[in-house]
Amino acid sequence: MAYPKKYIDKLRKSGLRPTKQRIKICEVLFDADQTFHFTIKELVRIIENQANIKVSLATVYNTVHAFIKKGYLKEIPLNASQSYYDTNISHHHHFFDEEENRLIDIHQDDVDEVNIKRTIPGKKIKSVEVIAKIVSDNQSQK
């Protein structure tokens, strides 16, 4: 009881009742100073470190997917065998550091609008995302 109203609202709008476990998930995801990228395993670890609450994997998966469906989280496509999630839901792009396996945001303002000249009959573009893979810049190469 006495859960933050903003999280109760987010959960209700996602079709979920506000429970202790889900409120905790909200706190970790949406109380952070900065947006961040995470895997489900990382999220579970953060929750367990920050609180004495035990949350099952199933609850975390279900809650995260409800938020994605509602648009409160984004899923980031990577060629890894694991899903990355993003608390930054603004339209933006990413660097992916292949050496450190790390996603870095690129603000929409930092990329000129991507102009695609080709169209597919009967289809419309829902979203456009740019992924720029980066690696160490070894300038010592001859």
Added chain:
Amino acid sequence: MAYPKKYIDKLRKSGLRPTKQRIKICEVLFDADQTFHFTIKELVRIIENQANIKVSLATVYNTVHAFIKKGYLKEIPLNASQSYYDTNISHHHHFFDEEENRLIDIHQDDVDEVNIKRTIPGKKIKSVEVIAKIVSDNQSQK
């Protein structure tokens, strides 16, 4: 014996000996009229339909990865839990049809060069890929 020289070369350059199974994989991948996108399971199915050769999953995975490492195939990042591979190794982009789970090539010429104004110290951009998600264009909406 009497395997096509081009495939023997591709395999040797990938550090693999030309064997019956690997030549068959090459034929399916590189003899096609058009480049195409595939999953490992689809590739296995194609091989089994086209030939009376049995090829194990392990051999297919190993060969595909050797080709990726050498640059003869590309892996396409999608948010699915499955890897997609591409026999089109030119620099290009993709539509992803979320309703039909289908990748469609966008030639590099059909996308203005993506200009990223932000840089990461010590890192350089290795590749830039655009993925545009498309859905049915229901013009009947009011």
Added chain:
DNA sequence: TCAACAGTTTAGAATAAATATAATGTATTA
């Protein structure tokens, strides 16, 4: 020619992410 060897294929086991299940627990409401 043929034994030795290096490399290959394969079935099946292992791994790990994601999802489903079903029993138990909790909140809501009449």
Added chain:
DNA sequence: TAATACATTATATTTATTCTAAACTGTTGA
């Protein structure tokens, strides 16, 4: 409070991918 709906959880299942180890094959050189 009692009935009901919804949640949580441990556990099982599914599935893509990788690993393992045994059997197989092609090559080499005595």
